Amino acid sequence: SALEGKNPDEKIAHIHEVHNKDTMRMLNEFKMEQANGAWKNELCQQYYKTHRRDAENADGSPTEWPYPKFVDEDKKLREILRETFDHGAAIKSRVLSDFKIDLKGPPPEWGVDVNTPFGFEKVVKKKKLVVFIIDRTYPAFLPVCLDAVETVIREHIDDEDRIAFFSLGHDEALIPPTPKAGNEDHLIRKVQGAKECDTPDGKRHKGGSQVYSSIIRALDVLLTRPADDGWLILLSDLVDLTFGGNPNNGQYKDGMNFEQAQEKLMDEAKEADVKLRDMKGTNFIAIDASEIAKWEPQHKMWDTWKNNVRMLADTASRESAAIGRYLTAATPAEIAAVFEQVAAAMVDVGGVAD
Known part of the structure; x- marks a missing residue:
């Protein structure tokens, strides 16, 4: 001593x-x-x-x-x-x-001149893996949405970060996890190419209205990240027809009634919620574009669809020590502004690496 x-x-x-x-x-x-x-x-x-x-x-x-x-x-x-x-x-x-x-x-x-060192510790940014899930079933918001994704990639994602891109309801990633460094132009071409119809008949976009299975699939991709800052960004009208419920097609699947289909959907959402809860530090941002699509506004399932996604955002912020946001866009023009909020959140949380 x-x-x-x-x-x-x-x-x-x-x-x-x-x-x-x-x-x-x-x-x-x-x-x-x-x-x-x-x-x-x-x-x-x-x-x-x-x-x-x-x-x-x-x-x-x-x-x-x-x-x-x-x-x-x-x-x-x-x-x-x-x-x-x-x-x-x-x-x-x-x-x-x-x-x-x-x-x-x-x-x-x-007594502090222009060259006096501040002495601050340098911030080392975490490497991000950003997974986008974009609903391509409704053309009204697709072009502006993909333009906003391009802006995020160009201006707010660092060269060391990786990007993945899913079409809602489609099993295969349109862009598997890919580093931005050396691939920026390729990534932008793929994002902008998602505006085009790509089903075998050439009339529709790949994917469909399956929200929770798409989230689970994206979370599985995020599980593969090595010490990255994980982000899952969903843009959709939140409609999930995994178990039917489209008035144009009649009944729910397998003879289910509304309550049974609702319970099935909630089970899928809870599966995604448990996975997100276990993936500490995974950030989840949902952008609700239902006011743009205005699909079947009297549908009985709307509260379930919205509450399920709110639950996931709440889990990310409260249980996973991460960012969890439920944002809304009421017009196509608002989508770009909402993506600016997403970009700001990504910058705010990208702190010192462990």
Whole structure:
């Protein structure tokens, strides 16, 4: 022990010395955090002076973010605010390059010049495996949805990450888990190609209205990831006709009545829920596009379809120590905005690797 052999006065002096060093270290860390904040606060002040926007829409609702007039610039701002910089000079250089804004930094009396290291630990991003399940049974939202998927791949998925893509209700992945690095153009072609009809008759898209079996299949793919940050992103009107129930086709399958078909669907959803619960850290985001499709609004199964998917999102957030979201898109135009929320969630959770 450092106190061995010391008399009482020496022990007290040593304890004070250690305490003072710890205090100075913590104060310096706080000063560096304040300095970093000062640079970024100045950035925000200057940025919003030159990128003015209305706070509310005409109906009183908050304006979108990113703001339609400054989509690319707002995204750059978000990335800078999230990034860990070594010192003020790095922030100053980046902001000057991206926005032509010349930041001044903290006041001189702080004793922190432009090259003073912040001393922050570098954040190592986890490698992601992002599995998309896209409902291709309804053409009204398919093109804008696939365009949004392309944007996520191009702008929010890193080269080290992998992407997989399923058509809802189809057994085989349209894109098996594939690294983005070296394959970005191929991935985008495959995503955009999903707009085309690809059944043998050339009139329909592969897949169908089987939500829970598709989720189970995607979770099985995520189980294969090695130390990745797993994401399952579902876009569908949430209709699941695994056991029948399409008014155009008459009865439920195998002579079941509504209650029996409902119980079967809930059993499938619970199977997916148990699997998700066991896969700690797997993120699940569902985008409900039922208001766009407006398929059979009086169908008795709607509460079951929606509640089952809400259950899965709740399990991801509460039981799996991950992100779980149930989002809605009421118009095709809203799909792109919702995917921006998805991208933001992916950036927020992509923290330090274990």
